[in-house]
Amino acid sequence: xxxxxxxxxxxxxxxxxxxxxxxxxxxxxxxxxxxxxxxxxxxxxxxxxxxxxxxxxxxxxxxxxxxxxxxxxxxxxxxxxxxxxxxxxxxxxxxxxxxxxxxxxxxxxxxxxxxxxxxxxxxxxxxxxxxxxxxxxxxxxxxxxxxxxxxxxxxxxxxxxxxxxxxxxxxxxxxxxxxxxxxxxxxxxxxxxxxxxxxxxxxxxxxxxxxxxxxxxxxxxxxxxxxxxxxxxxxxxxxxxxxxxxxxxxxxxxxxxxxxxxxxxxxxxxxxxxxxxxxxxxxxx
Numbered sequence: 506x507x508x509x510x511x512x513x514x515x516x517x518x519x520x521x522x523x524x525x526x527x528x529x530x531x532x533x534x535x536x537x538x539x540x541x542x543x544x545x546x547x548x549x550x551x552x553x554x555x556x557x558x559x560x561x562x563x564x565x566x567x568x569x570x571x572x573x574x575x576x577x578x579x580x581x582x583x584x585x586x587x588x589x590x591x592x593x594x595x596x597x598x599x600x601x602x603x604x605x606x607x608x609x610x611x612x613x614x615x616x617x618x619x620x621x622x623x624x625x626x627x628x629x630x631x632x633x634x635x636x637x638x639x640x641x642x643x644x645x646x647x648x649x650x651x652x653x654x655x656x657x658x659x660x661x662x663x664x665x666x667x668x669x670x671x672x673x674x675x676x677x678x679x680x681x682x683x684x685x686x687x688x689x690x691x692x693x694x695x696x697x698x699x700x701x702x703x704x705x706x707x708x709x710x711x712x713x714x715x716x717x718x719x720x721x722x723x724x725x726x727x728x729x730x731x732x733x734x735x736x737x738x739x740x741x742x743x744x745x746x747x748x749x750x751x752x753x754x755x756x757x758x759x760x761x762x763x764x765x766x767x768x769x770x771x772x773x774x775x776x777x778x779x780x781x782x783x784x785x786x787x788x789x790x
Contacts, residue, residue, distance in 0.1 A: 506586035507541075510563060515645040518570050519613055520579050521555070527562030529554075529592045535624035536598030536747055538717065539564065542589035543577045550574050551742065553617045553717055554593060564590075567616035567645075595746050598690075598713075600624045607633045607679070607686045608654075609672050609701055611693020615646050617715050618692040619653070626653040633684070634658070635675050637697070641666035672697065673704050680708055688713060691750060699755035706751050714750035716741035716758065732758045 511523035529539060538553045556565035570579050581587065598621045606625050610618030615636050626632050634654040638644050639662045650657050658675045659667030668675065676689070691701040692715040705712040716732060731738055735752035739745065 506588060507590040508586050509581055509583055512581075512583050515567065516643050519567060519616075519643075519645055520570065521565060521567045521616075522578075522581075523563050523565050524587060524590060525562060526564045526590050526592075529564050529590065530557045530559050530562045533557040533564060533593040534597035535600070535620040536715070537593035537595045538742075538746065539566065539590055539592030540594065541566075541578070541587050541591070543574060543581070544588050547577065547588070548574050549589070551594070551717070553715075554620060555616045556620055556623070564592075567613070569613040595742060596744075598624060598747060600628045600630065603628070603630045603687050605631045605633075605685065605687050607635065607676065607684075607689045609635045609637075609676065609689065609691040609693070609697075610650075611637045611672060611691075611697040612639070612643065613645070614693030614697075614715070614718075615650075617717055618690065619646050619649055621690055621692070622650065623653040631655050633679070633686070635660065635672045637661070637672040637693070638666070639663065671700075673700050676701065677704055680710075686710055690714075692717075694718070695755055695759045698750060698753075699759075702750035702753070702755070712750040713747050714753060715746045716748060716753070717746045731761070 508525045509522050510525055513521050515521050533554045538551045540549050540551050542549050552566045552568055554564055555567040557563065568575050568578065570576055600621070603625060608618050608622040608625070622632050622634055632654040633656040634650045635658045636650065637660040641661060644659070644666060660670055660672050660675055661667050663669065689701065689705050689710050689712045691698045691712060695718055698714040702712050702714065731740060733754035734748050739748065
């Protein structure tokens with residue numbers, strides 16, 4: 506059992522938890538993830554390591570409440586325990602040798618972008634951060650990003666905070682002003698990462714993306730996170746989750762991401778209302 510030592514709400518749908526997991530904390534690195542199971546009958550889900558403290562033996566996870574398991578996880582409080590908490594898994598972020606990097610986070614993807622930005626900063630790189638959210642109520646990790654970056658830009662869809670527009674608008678403006686990045690790292694919704702990669706390809710800037718959004722099982726057994734990278738089949742969980750964004754087939758990945766929405770919706774309804782939905786009407790197919 507893995508005790509929750511701290512829990513806080515970052516916005517109405519995103520929660521941060523600090524969990525006692527000394528063996529995981531001992532080996533964890535930026536870019537890796539854990540797999541947890543809330544209770545005996547629960548499903549396994551992968552969540553990115555948002556931070557770690559080797560001395561205290563803790564791992565920080567940040568998750569969005571989007572389905573049954575994250576809803577059940579969010580019902581746990583400080584002092585409660587998670588049944589299974591396994592990791593670290595996946596390949597860590599490659600930060601060695603980079604001098605000037607732009608890290609872009611979109612929505613809850615900022616929880617994945619933060620540990621990479623922190624690792625780059627601790628490794629001596631000059632870090633520029635661009636974060637994008639739908640509105641001011643969804644903004645997370647502002648202070649954390651400020652502590653690990655030399656420059657930070659905030660963007661919102663509706664202009665309620667920061668600059669109104671898209672993260673790609675800010676990135677292109679910086680490039681046009683003469684900023685020369687060794688690498689761009691983009692983490693967030695698949696469409697956002699796709700358009701960041703289209704932009705950076707035009708300027709010849711290497712771009713890394715995290716394909717964490719399509720992971721399910723986390724061990725390579727289910728095959729649900731298959732994706733095409735440079736024409737080769739890869740698994741996000743065992744070969745990644747980070748890949749060269751210019752080689753990723755985002756259109757295929759976005760189609761794959763849609764496959765399990767119906768099942769997840771039914772599971773969420775069952776958790777909220779009981780076993781009342783059997784699919785007979787056909788309206789949720």
